[in-house]
Every structure is written in C-alpha cells, then in structure tokens.
Amino acid sequence: MSRVAVIGAGYAGLAAAVELTDAGIGVDVFEASRTLGGRARAVELDGLRVDNGMHILVGAYTETLRLMGKVGLTEGNPLFGTGDTALRRAPLHLEFPGRMKLVAPRLPAPLHLAWALLAARGLSLAEKFAAIGFMRAQEKRGFRLPADMTAAELLARQPERLRRLLWEPLCLAALNTPVAIASAQVFLNVLRDSLAAGRAASDLLLPTTDFSRLFPEPAARWLETRGSRVLRSARVAAIARGAAGWTLSTDVEHGPYAHLVLATAPYHLPRLLVPHPEFSALVAQLDGLRWQPIVTVYLAYPEQVRLPFAMVGNTQGHAQWLFDRGALYDQPGLFAAVISGAGPHQELAHTELAAAIHGEIARLLPGLPAPLRSWVIEEKRATFACTPHLPRPATATACADVWLAGDYVAGDYPATLEGAVRSGVAAARASAAAISIK
Numbered sequence: 001m002s003r004v005a006v007i008g009a010g011y012a013g014l015a016a017a018v019e020l021t022d023a024g025i026g027v028d029v030f031e032a033s034r035t036l037g038g039r040a041r042a043v044e045l046d047g048l049r050v051d052n053g054m055h056i057l058v059g060a061y062t063e064t065l066r067l068m069g070k071v072g073l074t075e076g077n078p079l080f081g082t083g084d085t086a087l088r089r090a091p092l093h094l095e096f097p098g099r100m101k102l103v104a105p106r107l108p109a110p111l112h113l114a115w116a117l118l119a120a121r122g123l124s125l126a127e128k129f130a131a132i133g134f135m136r137a138q139e140k141r142g143f144r145l146p147a148d149m150t151a152a153e154l155l156a157r158q159p160e161r162l163r164r165l166l167w168e169p170l171c172l173a174a175l176n177t178p179v180a181i182a183s184a185q186v187f188l189n190v191l192r193d194s195l196a197a198g199r200a201a202s203d204l205l206l207p208t209t210d211f212s213r214l215f216p217e218p219a220a221r222w223l224e225t226r227g228s229r230v231l232r233s234a235r236v237a238a239i240a241r242g243a244a245g246w247t248l249s250t251d252v253e254h255g256p257y258a259h260l261v262l263a264t265a266p267y268h269l270p271r272l273l274v275p276h277p278e279f280s281a282l283v284a285q286l287d288g289l290r291w292q293p294i295v296t297v298y299l300a301y302p303e304q305v306r307l308p309f310a311m312v313g314n315t316q317g318h319a320q321w322l323f324d325r326g327a328l329y330d331q332p333g334l335f336a337a338v339i340s341g342a343g344p345h346q347e348l349a350h351t352e353l354a355a356a357i358h359g360e361i362a363r364l365l366p367g368l369p370a371p372l373r374s375w376v377i378e379e380k381r382a383t384f385a386c387t388p389h390l391p392r393p394a395t396a397t398a399c400a401d402v403w404l405a406g407d408y409v410a411g412d413y414p415a416t417l418e419g420a421v422r423s424g425v426a427a428a429r430a431s432a433a434a435i436s437i438k
Helices: 011-022 062-070 111-118 125-140 160-175 184-193 216-224 277-287 325-329 350-364 417-437
Strands: 003-007 026-030 042-045 048-051 087-090 093-096 100-103 204-207 229-231 238-242 245-249 253-257 259-262 291-300 311-313 321-324 334-340 373-384 402-404
Touching (some): 011 062, 011 216, 011 259, 048 291, 062 417, 093 160, 100 111, 204 325, 216 229, 259 417, 291 350, 350 373
Parallel strands (some): 003 026
Antiparallel strands (some): 093 100, 245 253
C-alpha cells in the first residue's frame, strides 16, 4: 500500500493526514516538537497550560469544524471524557467598552448583520448607514476588486471612527497585517465568508481548551487508531529521492514514501529543499515572503477579576483584543492581551510591555489591582505579511509527488487556522488523486 509522509504536525499537516487516512492511504506524520499544533499550540507557564497565542474561530471555519467532527471533537461533544465542550458558540459580539458594542441577533442573513449594525451602541446613525452601504456595495460586485489595493485605500471613504472601531480591528485580527499594507481583496474574502454569509458563519466559536487539544491531539489519536502514525520529537534533517520513492532522515532513515506533504513553517523548508535543484524557484518564492509578529501578554489577577465579555476590543494602547481566560478556560483571573502586527510595542522590554498592558486594562476596569504575575510570548514570524498582489506558493510543486500545506499557500484566506486546514485538505486530495492514478 502506498504511504505518504507529512512533515509538520500543525493544523495544516494534521488536516492533510486525516484526509489522506480517511481516503485509505497510510500516513506518517513527523513533528520536531513534543507538542502538536505548530504555531497554534499549548505552552506551559509556571504550571499554567496556555496557548502560544490566542486565536479566534468563527462559524465560517467549515473545514476546521468538519475535520474536528471527523476525529470526534465538535463544539458540542464531550472533551476528553470530561463534561466540557471544545467550543462555545456565541453570536457575533464586538465590544470596545465605553466606545462601541455590536451584537448580532439570531435572525436569518442578511437581516442579522443589518440589525446588528443598526442596533450597535456607540455609532452614529450616519456611521451605521455607512457600514451597511459599504457591505451592500461589496456584495453587488461579488466582493471582488478589479485590482487589489491596500485595505486602507478600500476603507478610505468610510467615516474615521467607523474605521477605527469596526473595519480596522477586523482587518488586523483576520490578516495580522496593518491596514496600511494589508490586502483589500483578502480582507473582502474574509468579509464575504463571515459577515456576508449565513447567520451562523459570523458566530464566534470560543475555545474552552488550548489549541493543541482543540484539534491536533484528537487528530493524532484518530490517526493512530487507523494505522497512521504521529512521530513526535522527530525533526526531519534531510529528504532524498530514490527509485522506490522518498526517504526522510531523522536520527534514523524512514521510507520510502510515495508522496511528501511539506506542512512545516515555510522558513524551515529551504534547508530541506536547497539540495534539490528542482525546488530552486520555490525556495526563491519562500525567501520573498515577509513576516508579521503576534505578541501575547498574559496577566494573572485575583480570581474575582472579570472582563465584561470573554473577548473585548481595545483601541487605546498596544493591545487590540483582551481575552478573559476565566470565562473561556476555567482559569479565573487570567487575562490574555493580543497585539497583532508590527508596532512600537516591539521596542519595549517584556516587563515594560506587561506594565503598559496592565495600564490599558486598568482604564477598562477601574480599581484593578496589580497583576500577581505576567508573561510575554512573542512569535516574531507568526504569519506572512498579507499584502496586495502577493504571489503565494501553490499546493503543487515542481515534483509531482511533493505537495505544500500551510496557511501561506495560495488560497482565498489569510494566515488563519481555517486557511491552514484548507491547504492541508487540498494537498491531501491532490496527493490521493495522484496516487490513485498510478
């Protein structure tokens, strides 16, 4: 039986492995770390299990939800034999305390969005109609631009306050790229499939567990019960092609494999690909990608400290979003502040940044006591910079038996979990189709 090697056990790699295994093709997944999830994984902070960064899921993540269901972990199913659930669904809820609050009612689309905008607190009537008019105009042209531009150019005619409280936070959260350089077309793709789609597509899916347990760990167990393998702490040092297929070198040699799915971070690929001249154009394309950081600041307060909602926005300071992990993960008093994209926060020492974030939270919660502890996690290359006209690599490579999977691979979406999962599914289906032809 043909077997496929998947390098990387993040969301893209495990999505590819599940899809291939479900098609009857055995898979070996190689992961350099002990922890599964790639750039969306669990970490330990002084005995606390948290994430390397907070991620937002929405109802439009259809492929992520489908594969979670396939491995037995959906939003309403028990989590690891406990009474908890993996995801808590809530209607779209965007709140900037004291400034703006928008909550979508449970009405059919597109009434849910129109009602949410008309009933939004903190926006003037002119701003509400400007937002509705913007969405209608994009819908009329199928959310397609004649030519890509920056998100700032797309939004230039929207009222300044509406941009600051609605469009710019959504764009930065989705693309992790400042609006001044972010792709307007990719942002419109996100709006098309979330706010402008069915009502449930705009729902927030709030995780109640860390991102390693949300999909990667259940996927690994599912794979291993069906004859596939997940090899942890197995860093692939080299790949080689022989008459019988591809072999992989870790501390030992593995293979041969009929196909390879390369699902590791793109900046790790050149060391594997440079020895193979057929990949020279791909290596050059990968070298042309630019990166944007994500910084997550965790602050622990007394257990009774709460935010008004599990996720609230912040427009005055470094952080864009604040998460109450007591409301989400049963970690009372623990807040996570997310800073997307490049900015002045990168000039601060971690202790200075934590103190600044505490000050930002204190403006929202008067009388807030000093944090008991704080931690800063910085992912300097969290996502690719999603800029206009960016030539992203295709799923297929110069070798008919080697495929790419990752949130950077060409597709409609920016570097999101859904983008990663969709790329893994696409690579798996292409590989399975090619194997079946032989």
